[in-house]
Amino acid sequence: MLRARLATAAVAIPLLLALIFLAPIWLFAAVVGTIALLAVTEYATLAFSQRRGEAALTVVLGAIAVLGATTNPAGPGHQFAAGLACAICGGLAWTLLARPDFEQGLADLGIVLVGVLYAALLLPHFVWVRTANPEGPRWVLFVLAIAMIGDTSGYFVGRALGRHKLMPRVSPGKSVEGAIGIMAGSLVAGAAVKALLLPATSLAHALALAGIMGALGQLGDLSESVIKRTFGAKESGWLFPGHGGVLDRLDSLVFPVTFLYYYLIVAG
């Protein structure tokens, strides 16, 4: 497990850095869009493993909304709103036309839309953070470093010291000690990225952001566990050996990146 993780990381990290700092924005947006599509597909497979109609609907609506969200990398503009509007109108129309049992159909549509919004509303914030200001690529790294180093330190601290279960009903493997390890790792990562790349941001500021984002990352992680629990899966997919599926990889990123974008827009 650990070896598989390290091997994946050794390939992924240089690629990721090149994508963040060197790739043109359209390529970055295309990659985020592709990941969002993979995420919504994975979600559809989890949520509707026996029902191909609903699974297909989730992917189609998700694709429309993701396309809208990633065509204008400058920020959540009209294309983004139009994509979401299409998804919601399309979903309601589908319930009307394809679901004679519309009461249950509407409940299913709720499940469909959670997946669509997760992929098309939350994930594109990576693109918008990158263009939010001239330091955008550095802030993207800030998000990734906090999540990755936080998760890694949580993993080791939890394995070594984990005694007290955090939320056994949602995610039995997580301990309070691990959560503290994540917070410590997040703070260290935040301070390190600030020291290396964000000279204009004060250390207190960076630490406060890292603390909030570390906590949000754990909320996101546990929320994704709720999704998996609900649909009865242990890992969300198979894409990265040892790392689980796309959703498993994104769970501690989406809440923090969304928060950070609005923080940069309002406070920057």
Add this chain to the structure above:
Amino acid sequence: MTTPSAPGLDLDRLPQHVAIIMDGNGRWAQQRGLSRIEGHKRGKDSVRAVVETARRLGIEYLSLFAFSTENWQRPRREVDALMSLLSRYLRSELRRLMKNDIRLLAIGNVHRLPPALQEQLRATIEATKHNAHMTVILAVSYGGREDVVQAARALARDVRAGRVDPDRVDAELFGGYVETAGIPDPDLLVRTSGEMRISNFFLWQSAYTEIYFTDTLWPDFREPQFLDALRDFQHRQRRFGRVLAPPPERERLRAAR
């Protein structure tokens, strides 16, 4: 219209005419890896913010250097996008201009614009010509030298036709021939994005204009940045080449130190 609130600003000593060189849209976009056109789109929002702030404070004239004669040499795609943005701006702003009682004027080689845009501009100017609270002067395809040259040409014609005696030509008379005839000279000229040049804007008109340079790029120049410029203006002592006596208290204290 809400009451003006601008801490640190003396509303009785505001400039009557503010001119702005709106620079830095392209750089703003490039810094973010976006297309230059995206920068111009954001710049349009800054125009709206600055016009509304000026109106709220009661500034009478606001000149905006939107597009210089040299800008025609930019890539075709960017020029086209600028033209379509200007067109969209005119369409979307007409209602606001009417509501806020703002008159629109245009100076520069307007006839170089695409015909449809010329017509739209003409119609907007016509529609707002009786508005009296504020005047927004859009400098499109404007060049300061061209302005002085066309004034000289028009004056020369009048001299040849015998309407003007060459010995009576002075600055005041000449000022009646430049495109801004009838509009007071700008008190404050703002240039964004850190460049420290006039770039062929108001050459004749800015003889005694206070100039304010800021590193802020135009898409980031909104109400707070505009207020900063106005505050800076109010801290200056405008002498128009004369000596003002006695010096204000603050100056004397500084001299005594």
